[in-house]
Amino acid sequence: MAYKNLQQFIQVLEQEGELVRIKAFVDPHLEIAEITDRISKTPGGGKALLFENTGYDFPVLMNAYGSEKRMCLALGVKHLDEVAEDIEHLFQLLASPKESILDKLKLLPKLGQFASWMPKVKAGKGECQEVIIKDNPDITKLPVITCWPKDGGPFVTLPIINTKDPNTNARNVGMYRMQVFGPTLTGMHWHKHKVSAKHFNEYKKLGKKMPVAVALGGDPAYAYSATAPLPENVDEYMLAGFLRKKKVELVKCITQPEIEVPADADFVIEGYVDPNDELIWEGPFGDHTGYYSLPDWYPRFHITCITHKKNAVYPATIVGIPPQEDAWLGKATERIFLAPMKMTMVPEILDMDMPVEGVFHNLVIAQIKKEYAGQGQKVMNAMWGAGQMMFNKILVIADEGVKIQDYEALTRYVFKNLNPATDFYFSQGPMDVLDHSCSKLGFGGKMCIDGTFKHDEEKDETFDLKIQSADLNILKERFSEISSLNVSLLKKDIPVLMVALEKNRKGHVRELHQAICEHKEVEGIKLILYVEHTVDANDLGIALWRFCNNLDPKRDYNLVQRASLIQPDHQFACMGLDGTRKTKEFDNFQRDWPNIIIADESTIKSVDQKWDQLNLGQFIPSPSLKFQGQVYGSEAMV
Incomplete structure (x- = not known):
């Protein structure tokens, strides 16, 4: 289904019981993110949140994609597999042999549908240009949120960024965070693997300024399409047209007419990136990994114009310790x-x-x-x-x-x-x-x-060993560095052990794995996962999240293989994987290591005090409280 605009999507969310309007004042600096974090971690992803009193002229929409139901509503389907089924049907139709004129004629309606999904540039101005601010545009007048206490500043978190290849004129639509540095300056955090970064390199070769336009809002299919892993030669607005079963109408920008943007967007931030500019130190930022991403040098985006609808809504999201809204994207x-x-x-x-x-x-x-x-x-x-x-x-x-x-x-x-x-x-x-x-x-x-x-x-049947029935908690007695041990999977006939330990020397995890594997009680265990001592090994979901983030598999694996002490003519093999935090002291790790993301005490207290005014039902404590003992030092980077 095609939404006329973001406001229509909000109406549908409200009709479906998927939206809460918050009329009490909530500060875009940290408070909106803290409330959203609490709601997004409730069963099923909670509700979408419309913050109507932000101290700015515009309300803020959060958690709009934060459940399977809302994701389906955004894409106009009853279940997400519908889209894959449509794509598979198209592939099969186009790839099947066409032996007769009748077979070929059957394709015509589908080819007509393809044409109906292609984006169209229309003449004149769009809804997104009802208000035009060319003289002294100021992004700080938008309710750009600051998500986490150690963030480098406020960030635009749901930007639909439009660029073009200067040689082929091919469009790319991506989503890259934008740190606000001043009224007309942000960072442009496109990674070197991204298409917009390739466009930037082409402009650099030509010595030309690169026009860029950032859309916010409009049909929710636009924001999803900007995140989709499409091939370089596929227009994201064609995907959006396919999803909404209606072409995307685009209009030319006011000060950057080379770039077109969705006519129904709520905001458009026009500007350019100059390849001759010095890069700007951007970050840190609490990212989707649940850790702060490290600061680095990125291009400067200079704002030349801001346009918006008269009744614009500012869409945003937060990312952090999962689950969050981005899990549903x-x-x-x-x-x-x-x-x-x-x-x-x-x-x-x-x-x-x-x-x-x-x-x-x-x-x-x-x-x-x-x-x-x-x-x-x-x-x-x-x-x-x-x-x-x-x-x-x-x-x-x-x-x-x-x-x-x-x-x-x-x-x-x-x-x-x-x-x-x-x-x-x-x-x-x-x-x-x-x-x-x-x-x-x-x-x-x-x-x-x-x-x-x-x-x-x-x-190789010589490795077939059964899990032993021994009480493996004896490992905690034998190895004092083990702070917690999860044996719950063994009881489910899954030969995996999770160990939390406090490292105190170089090569500690490798040595411990070798020592553990010398004991006959562990025969039959095929994998041991190691996490740091601040992690509760028995909180399996959190421990796995920490483990996956902190592991470089090729560097951090240790396979022990020896003759079985229990079954003659058999071999015992156990893989150890080190998912602990790496340091210069113990691991010769030369990069900075970031902290996990948690809210600060003052923000938690502020939200606690105003909870009864938020229309959000029963009090929900801050998810950050669970992780306060897992932060290293007082800074984001250690």
């Missing part, structure tokens, strides 16, 4: 882009899942139709070469024998089929620049766990 991508991956690159893939704890790239589960030995490795290589899947850190592959969304059954199935000595695969390559665990920025290790059923060629 990621879930939409997981479902929507399964079909193109299956149809074009990995035909054996049946399903895919990205657990919230894996924050998108860190952990991906793929289910395949396995027919021959080595097929898991074939899929591994294909997926790591598929667009933004190149950033994936941990890939788990299963087959038809299990439902991959049932994580307990999946884990049991994977480890039943897994030989630690042969079924872990390590590689290295490009990584998300936000991944702080890499020894080098944007380059690090990857790991594939092949949990598929093994054909005879892939089996």
Whole structure:
């Protein structure tokens, strides 16, 4: 369904009982984010929030995409798989043999639909230009939120950023955060892998200023399409047209007429990036990983004009410790882009899942139709070469024998089929620049766990050992550095142990893993995950989130293999993975290591005091309280 504008989407959310209007004053500096964090972590993602009293001329919409239902409403579907089914049907129709004129004529309606999805530039001005501010534009008059106490400043968090290749005129629509430095200056945080960064490099070669326009609001399909992992030659507004089943109408910008923006956007911030400018020190920023991303040098965006609707609503989001709203944007991508991956690159893939704890790239589960030995490795290589899947850190592959969304059954199935000595695969390559665990920025290790059923060629039965029935809590008595131990998975016939320890020397985790594996009581355990002592190993979801963030698989693995002490003629193998925080002192880690993101005490207290005025029902304590003992020092970077 096509929404006329963001206001219509808000009306639908309200009609569906998915929106709460907050009329009490809430400060965009930290308070809006703290309230949203509390709501987004409630079961099902809570409600969308419309903050109507912000001290600015515009209300702020938060958590609009923060549940499966709202994500479906945003895209006009009843369930997210509908979009993938439409795409798969199109692929099949276009790829099927056309033997007769009748077969070809049947395609005409679909080709007509393609044309109806293509964006159209219309003459004149759009709703987004009802108010035009060319003289002294000032972004500080918008309610740009500050999310977290150690952020470098306020950030625009849902910007739909429009650029063009100066040589081909091809459009790109992306989403990159923008730190506000002054009335007409922000940062432009596009990573080197992104298309807009490539456009910038082309302008740099030409020695020309790069026109840029930032849209906010409009049909919610625009913001989703800006985040979608499309190939470079596919226009994001065509995807938006496909999703809304109606073409996107664009209008030319006022001061940057080379760029077109959605006519129904709430705000448009026009400007340019000058390749001759000095870069600006941007960040830190509390990011989707749940950690502060490290500050770095990024281009300056100079604002030349701000336009907006008369009744504009400012859309924003926060990212931080999962779950957050962005998990549902990621879930939409997981479902929507399964079909193109299956149809074009990995035909054996049946399903895919990205657990919230894996924050998108860190952990991906793929289910395949396995027919021959080595097929898991074939899929591994294909997926790591598929667009933004190149950033994936941990890939788990299963087959038809299990439902991959049932994580307990999946884990049991994977480890039943897994030989630690042969079924872990390590590689290295490009990584998300936000991944702080890499020894080098944007380059690090990857790991594939092949949990598929093994054909005879892939089996080695000498490694078949059963989990021992011994009480492994004795490990805490033997090794004083272990602060907590999670043996709950062993009781579910899953041979995985999680250990939290306090490191106190170089090579400590490796030595501890070797020492633990010398004991016959651990035979049958195939994997031990190590986290730092500030993490409760028995809080499995949080421990896995911390583990995935802090692991560079190729650097941090340690495989122990020896003869079994219990079963003659058998081998024992156990993989150890070090998901602890890395330091210069103990790990020779030369980069800064960021802290996790939590609210400060004054913001928590302020929101606590005004909770009864917010129309949000029963009091919800701050999620940050759970993590206060896990922050290192008083600064964001340590």
